[in-house]
Amino acid sequence: MISEYHAKYFAYELTRQKSGGDVDRISSSLFDAAVDLNPHQIDAALFALQNPLSKGVLLADEVGLGKTIEAALVLCQYWAERRRHLLVICPAALRKQWANELSEKFHLPTQVLDARTYKDLRKEGIYNPFDQQKILIVSYHYAARMADKLRTTPWDLVVIDEAHKLRNAHRESNVMGQAIKSALAGSRKLLLTATPLQNSLIELYGLSTLIDEQLFGDLTSFRKQFIRNGPDITGLRHRLKEFSQRTLRRQVLEYVKYTERKAITIPFSPSDEEQRLYDLLSAYLQRSGTYGVPRQQRHLVSLVIRKLLASSTEAVIQTLSTLLKRLNELKEETRQQTSWFDQLISEEELDEEWFDELELEENPEEEQENPVDLTQLQGEIAELESYLTLAQSIKSDVKTHALVKALEIGFERMSAMGAARKAVIFTESRRTQDYLQQHLEQHGYANKTISFSGTNTSAAITGIYQRWIKENQNSDKITGSPAIDKRSAIINYFKTDAEILIATEAAAEGINLQFCSLVINYDLPWNPQRIEQRIGRCHRYGQKHDVVVINFLNQRNSADQRVLELLTEKLELFEGLFGASDELIGHLEANINLEKRIASIYDTCRTPKEIQTAFDTLQEELEESISKRLKDTEEKLLENFDEQVHERLRLQREKAVAHLDKIQRMFWQLTRFVLKQHAAFNEQNLTFNLQPTLGIAAPTGEYQLIQKNQLTDKNSYTYRLTHPLGEYVLNSGRTQTCPLAKVTFDLSGYAGKISVLENLTSKTGWLALNLLELDSFQREEHLVFSGLTDANELLDQEACERLFNLTATTQPSSANLPEAFNQQIKRQLEVALSKALEENTVHFKREQEKLEAWAEDQLLSAEQALEDTKIKLRDAKRQARLAASIEEQKTAQETLKKLENQQRKQRNGIFDVEDAIEERRDSLIAALEKRMYQQSSHQTLFRLHFEII
DSSP, rough: OOOHHHHHHHHHHSSSSSOSSGGGGGHHHHHHHHSSSOHHHHHHHHHHHHHTTEEEEEEOTHHEEEEEEEEHHHHHHHHHOOOEEEEEOOOOGHHHHHHHHHHHHOOOEEEEEOOHHHHHHHHTOSSOTTSSSSEEEHHHHHHTTTTHHHTOOOOSEETTTTTGGGGGSSSSOHHHHHHHHHHHSSSOEEOOOOOOOOSOHHHHHHHHHHHHTTSSSHHHHHHHTTTTTTOOOTHHHHHHTTTEOOOOOOGTTTTTTOOOEEEEEEEEOOOOHHHHHHHHHHHHHHOSSSSSGGGGGGGHHHHHHHHHHHTTTHHHHHHHHHHHHHHHHHHHTOOOOHHHHHHHHHHHHOOOHHHHHHSSSOOTTTOOOOOOEEEEEEHHHHHHHHHHHHHHHHOOOOOHHHHHHHHHHHHHHHHHHHHOOEEEESSSOOHHHHHHHHHHHHOOOOTTTEOOOSSSSSHHHHHHHHHHHHTTTTTTTSSHHHHHHHHHHHHHHHTTTOEEEEETTTTTTOOOOOOOOEESSSOOOOOOHHHHHHHHHHHEEEEEEEEEEEEEETTTTTTHHHHHHHOOOOOOOOSSEETHHHHHHHHTTTOOOOOHHHHHHHHHHHHHHHHHHHHHHHHHHHHHHOOOOOOOHHHHOOOOOHHHHHHHHHHHHHHHHHHHHHHHHHHHHHHHHHHHTTTEEETTEEEEEEEEOOSSOOEEEEEEEETBBOOOTTEEEEEOTTTTHHHHHHHHHOOOOOOEEEEEEEEESSSSSSSSGGGGTTTTEEEEEEEEEEESSSEEEEEEEEEEEEEOOOOHHHHHHTTSSSSSEEOOOOOOHHHHHHHHHHHHHHHHHHHHHHHHHHHHHHHHHHHHHHHHHHHHHHHHHHHHHHHHHHHHHHEEEEEEEEEEEEEHHHHHHHHHHHHHHHHHHHHHHHHHHHHHHHHHHHHHHHHSHHHEEEEEEEEEEEEOO
């Protein structure tokens, strides 16, 4: 059994605020993470944490390596250090995925914020929804829109996912980038992107300005040093390595095993009635000046209707009904209380990014300024009513019968691979979702389907949810949030009972389905990232089989055929290694909004020839966008030698395993000590049963210590450091009363071998543990052991720590500490403080070097301006010599005079500029020095007289 001295040491070791970029810094976060972490992810997180003076870093791992996990580790560490103003900015499609990853794998509280939730939280009495004890997650558009609110919050860390979207944030014309950059100027940032370099080295400069305006000088000096006359790769690489890190897939094959994705195309031919409805509605959408497609919302309304038109007749019926309702209200001069378009998107659970785009428009609800032409309006109502009648007469979609065939083919593939008989079907329409579930239940899949939408309010789901709650009532799987718990219940039911999950776009965000290997795109998005998110629900880390992706091909629609061709052949979305297309998508997004371009083709092209010509042009642009012309430069700048990476990752893995073993041992023994009167422990399974005698906010029942690669029993609570019971145990350990006593450590009964203690058998002496606290660039806590035998032999830090691997007994002692031991404690505290300050000096020198380089860049920019004026002056003199008329001569002389005056001012001012730059540099360095030396203190945790037997 351990003693109270063990307990106090263990509790402080598990909770102290560590510094630096060693594995020890994040060991507690690693332990609490419900995910098997790979060494490159640990390495990336430590890189992000290593320099307390850094204003941020760029993590640029290749796709499929888990940058979300890397960032989550950093967020988890910030949370553990009580720095809890944390923000994640990401594409709208990734918000729920981020929320789920942080919640499920790291037990961190999250809040997805958008326009609706912001208003709802305000109504609930939360004055500032951006100031919560949660990790806030917002989209790019919403972050830009709420820039003023973001600016007022002192963010500890801002994670920006898919950061290449802000590669032009340094340009004044980039409204969104400028808004986000300005709002977060003083905050530490963590940028994530697999494609840091897409078109130009200038993009690296743009990303650097998001992190820190002083990583480089201005754009002029950057161009002169790293672009003109060929890039200075060596110099730029040296500057980049301070704030960017990139790991490649080939460097981690030892740790990450990849499966592939295989594509199947299922052709179908719509019936004549279906084709007629499509042609009529398509022609209607192409007409301008209609009341059904208002001018202010033309692009978005057309896009939505076309999506639903390709989805199912059921979806078209509802859309036509919504349009007719709006036109009739317009006719009766009444107005809807809420946005009809917002309502349509919400009811169908379509892509929320469309809603974001709509809100960015100045007056999205404004009707046409001209008076309503009642004759035209009445004719349009009659026209849409005829379309609705036609749609209602179509009783069965040909595409749904193709779906049944697709499932048969897909399940045959699953059987051949030995994969589970599971399929997820994605649709962009909730109406289509209901229709598909009903159709499949009637065609061979009775009681084998489950739907997954943004609301999940059906009677069947309510029953599944209630059963799940009952089955898990004694575990921490229940969060207390009905929305989250319903999602968990649905996924669990799909995994254990159902064969088919039918999910809308809203539900496609943030769910993990590694146990499913068949993805069916019933509706195919035109946004490549959306497709990646769908496939990525199944084709992700932990998937054991190749993933089969099924798409449908409308043989009567040449535009649909070309869309599938582009997505399949040019973007390689459906075949290849895990995440292989993400890199192409990154390059594509740099230049082309594919979804808008495709929508434009549908809107403007009327003949097959026009369609083919437009898609040929788009294809040429795609090929240019995803070209590899910068690949060599990217490799030289951002990649390390494989040998260096392999060695670094090997060391990180070994350190992580050792630290996790140490934490598990300490936490388990501390728990047994604190709860010995309140729980029954099972040492073999690392579980304990908490009895109803402890006055803390923790439910009674069975607890299982969190362990890597092992699922917690569904009737057990996962026991971890941040669990309320874990926090109670840690606090109890820290507050143990540890008076001076004699402690006898049992080395002879220890099963293992501890070399540093072998020469101490039968010896006695003194031991002390102090907590050294240092407030410098960040708060640091260091545990300092001091040990001295009665024969005046010194015990080093390691020997003292290893003593606490042994069991011990205690008895009172009235002995007095020798003066020599008191002096030894003082010396070791001084040594520990000096060591900590030396580490901070390294950070200081790195930051000083950065500021020196920035000052040189700024001076170079001023010199370049003078050089540019000299070149202009030489050219002006040449033009003056060639002047053919008096008038031309006069103009040339005026130009010469202006340039000469400008040159004179620049020459005279260059020294003033140099002085100003140096003054700014010196003031920044002085501020750093002031931060470096603040204050330190120490407190005694315990003193003891030891004996080793």
